[in-house]
Amino acid sequence: xxxxxxxxxxxxxxxxxAVNSYNLEIEKGQIRGLIGPNGAGKTTIFxxxxxxxxxxxxxIILDGKRVTGLQPHRIAAMGLGRTxxxxxxxxxxxxxxxVQMARYSRISYGLIGAFFGTGKRNRExxxxxxxxxxxxxxxxxxxxxxxxxxxxxxxxxRRVEMARAxxxxxxxxxxDEPTAGMNPEELIQMMEIxxxxxxxxxxxxxxxxxxxxxxxxxxxIIQTLNFGHVIAEGTPEExxxxxxxxxxxxxxxxxx
Amino acid sequence: MEEKSGKLSENMKTLKHKIRDLYxxxxxxxxxxGALVAVVFEHFLGDPLADILGLPKIPVLFGCVIMLxxxxxxxxxxxxxxxxxxxxxxxxxxxxxxxxxRLAAKLLDFPILISVVVHLSLLYATLYMWSEISAYRVLTxxxxxxxxxxxxxxxxxxGYMGEFSCSHPGFMALGAYAxxxxxxxxxxxxxxxxxxxxxxxxxxxxxxxxLIAGGIVAALGALAIAIPSFRTRGDYLAIISLAFMFxxxxxxxxxxxxxxxxxxxxxxxYASLPIVFLWTIACIWITNNFVRSTLGKALSAxxxxxxAANAMTVNTRRTKIVAFLFAAFxxxxxxxxxxxxxxxxxxxxxxxxxxxxxxxxxxxxxxxxVYGSIVGAVSLSLLGEALRPLEIFKWIIIPLLLILVMIYxxxxxxxxxxxxxxxxxxxxxxx
Numbered sequence: 001x002x003x004x005x006x007x008x009x010x011x012x013x014x015x016x017x018a019v020n021s022y023n024l025e026i027e028k029g030q031i032r033g034l035i036g037p038n039g040a041g042k043t044t045i046f047x048x049x050x051x052x053x054x055x056x057x058x059x060i061i062l063d064g065k066r067v068t069g070l071q072p073h074r075i076a077a078m079g080l081g082r083t084x085x086x087x088x089x090x091x092x093x094x095x096x097x098x099v100q101m102a103r104y105s106r107i108s109y110g111l112i113g114a115f116f117g118t119g120k121r122n123r124e125x126x127x128x129x130x131x132x133x134x135x136x137x138x139x140x141x142x143x144x145x146x147x148x149x150x151x152x153x154x155x156x157x158r159r160v161e162m163a164r165a166x167x168x169x170x171x172x173x174x175x176d177e178p179t180a181g182m183n184p185e186e187l188i189q190m191m192e193i194x195x196x197x198x199x200x201x202x203x204x205x206x207x208x209x210x211x212x213x214x215x216x217x218x219x220x221i222i223q224t225l226n227f228g229h230v231i232a233e234g235t236p237e238e239x240x241x242x243x244x245x246x247x248x249x250x251x252x253x254x255x256x
Numbered sequence: 257m258e259e260k261s262g263k264l265s266e267n268m269k270t271l272k273h274k275i276r277d278l279y280x281x282x283x284x285x286x287x288x289x290g291a292l293v294a295v296v297f298e299h300f301l302g303d304p305l306a307d308i309l310g311l312p313k314i315p316v317l318f319g320c321v322i323m324l325x326x327x328x329x330x331x332x333x334x335x336x337x338x339x340x341x342x343x344x345x346x347x348x349x350x351x352x353x354x355x356x357x358r359l360a361a362k363l364l365d366f367p368i369l370i371s372v373v374v375h376l377s378l379l380y381a382t383l384y385m386w387s388e389i390s391a392y393r394v395l396t397x398x399x400x401x402x403x404x405x406x407x408x409x410x411x412x413x414x415g416y417m418g419e420f421s422c423s424h425p426g427f428m429a430l431g432a433y434a435x436x437x438x439x440x441x442x443x444x445x446x447x448x449x450x451x452x453x454x455x456x457x458x459x460x461x462x463x464x465x466x467l468i469a470g471g472i473v474a475a476l477g478a479l480a481i482a483i484p485s486f487r488t489r490g491d492y493l494a495i496i497s498l499a500f501m502f503x504x505x506x507x508x509x510x511x512x513x514x515x516x517x518x519x520x521x522x523x524x525x526y527a528s529l530p531i532v533f534l535w536t537i538a539c540i541w542i543t544n545n546f547v548r549s550t551l552g553k554a555l556s557a558x559x560x561x562x563x564a565a566n567a568m569t570v571n572t573r574r575t576k577i578v579a580f581l582f583a584a585f586x587x588x589x590x591x592x593x594x595x596x597x598x599x600x601x602x603x604x605x606x607x608x609x610x611x612x613x614x615x616x617x618x619x620x621x622x623x624x625x626v627y628g629s630i631v632g633a634v635s636l637s638l639l640g641e642a643l644r645p646l647e648i649f650k651w652i653i654i655p656l657l658l659i660l661v662m663i664y665x666x667x668x669x670x671x672x673x674x675x676x677x678x679x680x681x682x683x684x685x686x687x
Contacts, residue, residue, distance in 0.1 A: 050567055052563060052566070052567070071566070071571075072563075072566040072567050073566050073567075073568075073569050073570055073571050073572065076566075076567055076568060076569040077569040082567055084564065084567075088561045088563060088564035089560075089561070089564070090556060090557045090559075090560035090561055090564065090565070091560050091561075092556055092559075092560055092624070092672055093553065093556055093557065093560065097553055100550055100553075101550060101553060101554060101557050101565070101568060101570065102568040102569060103550070103569075104550060104551070104554055104568065104569045104570045104571070105569035105571075107550055107551060109549075111551065111578065113549070114545065114546050114549040114551040114552060115542045115545055115546055116542065116545060117545040117549075121549060125549065125550065128550065164568060165568075167568075168568065168569055
């Protein structure tokens with residue numbers, strides 16, 4: 001059974017059909033990519049899957065449970081982590097606080113613990129802090145733990161988003177242009193992190209990318225989206241050679 | 257000439273550094289000890305010293321009032337304040353550095369609670385001795401402590417949660433009336449409510465219940481705002497909460513059961529200084545616990561980026577409602593205390609002016625900071641009292657000050673600073 005299944009999902013913005021009858025199946029441990037020109041509806045699909053928008057039609061099934069129409073925090077807690085295209089960090093909070101915050105759904109000390117600082121709360125917070133440190137180590141920003149995020153470089157901010165999404169302990173990770181705005185060096189490091197996360201945590205990953213190098217190297221299967229329709233689905237080689245894809249997205253010239 | 261002035265400023269700088277060096281190692285314990293000695297001094301030597309200096313009596317608020325009324329007495333006041341407060345505090349804080357550090361370190365060997373209790377008892381002893389001098393000081397002190405509760409609770413909404421709420425006087429009114437009704441009906445023979453239902457000696461023990469009841473009523477009122485206005489973000493809450501404040505005010509004005517516009521009086525004298533002090537400490541402690549837990553920090557996440565918070569498993573709606581009710585609860589408690597301190601309330605008290613006061617304290621002290629709220633509430637309350645002789649001009653000076661703070665520190669004096677009790681009370685090491 002697939003980990004995430006999207007069936008015939010459509011979404012309208014007013015009279016505009018932004019996503020049309022979209023289907024997706026991701027197996028455990030798979031890396032999939034989604035490409036397409038600007039405005040094709042890639043981020044809308046992410047927002048639909050994560051519950052920020054409610055699909056007009058269709059169903060989303062996460063790990064055997066129907067999650068269509070649930071609140072984003074419920075869906076996230078069921079094992080769906082994501083990052084945002086244009087960094088959405090909390091500007092007054094430190095790196096460590098970001099990662100700890102994503103463990104919100106696992107807090108069991110409740111309001112009594114929060115108000116009165118019980119022993120249970122202290123133990124839980126300490127455990128969460130340790131987990132957060134481990135994740136920061138994994139993405140290589142443990143030395144920045146106490147920094148407020150706005151003081152960080154762009155690449156490091158992306159890593160914070162990554163660590164934060166991982167702190168949910170997701171089964172599947174949705175990455176919305178994880179390398180956008182990065183320099184070549186940061187790009188290679190980020191790809192390394194994605195590979196490492198995939199290998200060590202055995203996560204399924206679904207990513208939107210603009211840089212073809214990244215998708216072609218990382219993904220097993222790539223979907224190409226244009227005007228809300230999937231126009232092609234296949235391995236990187238198939239995608240590269242698909243004339244429709246080339247016409248819609250890559251242009252007439254071949255990929256480098 | 258230039259060289260000379262340069263040298264002078266150089267000297268000033270080294271002097272400043274020297275002073276800082278002298279006191280950098282004095283722990284909080286030392287300062288509290290100094291303050292205690294100062295107020296004990298005042299207790300025994302204040303009257304004779306005031307006599308010698310030609311002051312009518314001990315200056316109640318560090319001489320500010322006397323200085324404004326009779327400028328000729330300024331030198332005497334300055335001498336008085338220096339001899340009674342500044343000198344003992346600075347000398348004792350300096351001299352006690354080594355033993356106070358040792359003691360503070362020893363206290364931290366035990367659970368932190370013990371050290372906190374020691375510090376708080378010292379603080380309370382100081383405040384108690386200080387307020388012994390006159391009934392006016394007691395009243396000012398109680399109102400200041402209540403202002404701390406109010407400011408802190410409003411900071412949870414306007415600072416941590418980043419919404420703009422105007423309903424605090426309304427919550428306060430709900431708490432004040434609920435707690436007053438509770439105590440007056442049960443423990444007082446009153447014209448309005450008839451004979452006491454329970455023996456009056458029970459009253460002081462039941463007073464916490466009265467305050468909690470007041471807080472709960474206020475929180476229920478808050479629920480009425482929260483449900484419609486938290487579906488969206490933006491200015492809705494400000495408008496709805498402002499309307500709520502006026503609704504509560506006119507509702508009470510028209511409720512003859514609780515005295516209508518004439519107000520409600522004959523509250524029993526339960527809000528003594530230790531009671532108000534303890535409730536204030538409880539409020540600071542619980543609020544500080546809350547905002548430092550992940551559940552509380554979720555408020556900052558919601559404020560900075562609600563969509564991201566939601567995607568990171570934070571139940572944003574619940575977070576906002578809990579914080580709003582929490583703040584309203586404490587505003588209600590503050591209202592209950594206020595009613596029993598003044599022992600008379602009327603709907604007019606809980607209007608726009610109260611709102612302006614609390615908002616000023618929050619924004620003056622600093623958003624997102626327990627320190628800031630304490631500093632804002634204490635400084636503006638005391639300033640308001642100290643500038644009382646200026647009458648109407650007081651309302652020019654305080655807003656001006658607020659504008660200056662907003663220009664130079666847009667988020668307030670001490671904003672976005674964590675209130676870490678352990679750091680506050682730990683011994684200071686040589687740097």
